Amino acid sequence: MSLLERLNNDMKQAMKSKEKDKLSVIRMVKASMQNEAIKLGVKELSDDQELTVLTRELKQRKDSLHEFDKAGREDLVEKLRTEISIVEVYMPKQLSEEEVSEIVKQTILEAGAKSKADMGKVMAAIMPKVKGKADGSLVNKFVQQHLS
Template sequence: MSLKSKLMDDLKLAMKEKDQVKKSVITLIRSAVKQYEVDNRIELDDDGVIDIVSKQMKQRKDALEEFKKAGREDLIAQTESEIEILKTYLPAQLSDEEVEKIVVETIGEISASSMKDMGKVMSAIMPKVKGKADGKIVNQLVKKHLQ
């Protein structure tokens, strides 16, 4: 079953169960996918849908940090539940140790030695961990190993 089909099935189920949070999150994902397809005149595969879900996840995490700073408990709870729903559409996340192993291997493959090589290393790593690791974590680990 494709990810788009799963989203549609889950949307129907959320509507039957009257789960407004899940319904709104899935609707936002589906509309972002549709918008991308219309804008670029392509049909997205599962990897493309995962990219969009990852962007939605990043937006929620950034918003969550801001809500915590502002002390908005109502928005914190809602955003955390949205993040949990989004996680169900992403591949299993790599642990920090697994990401660090990939970073070290990639730095060795590229023979990177300084912060000047940061761009090369990041562009080589990101396709390997696409949708499976947070870019911020990857960035921090690359900086740690290049310094």
């Protein structure tokens, strides 16, 4: 079942069970996917493109969560935590820190990186491997650790 089909089914279910938060988030994600398809001039997004949109939606919410938390807006923080948990359901299984560390070590060896000057080259090689499965800041942290 494609992601769009899953979103449609979950949207119907959310309507039936009157889950307003879930319905709202699913509609926002679907709208983002449709906008991306229009922007790219395609009828349907590929799995990779869908993952890109989902990742972007999740990142926007996490960034907003951080800002609202700093501002002490607990009402908005709770709402965003709920939205994040709903979006995360559609994301692929996340890699553990150990798995990310192993991928980083392997990629550093493959790229022949020696110092922090090679960080851009290593990050460019790693990110496609962990797309949607690991947070970029976590990958960045491990790359810095292993290159120092």
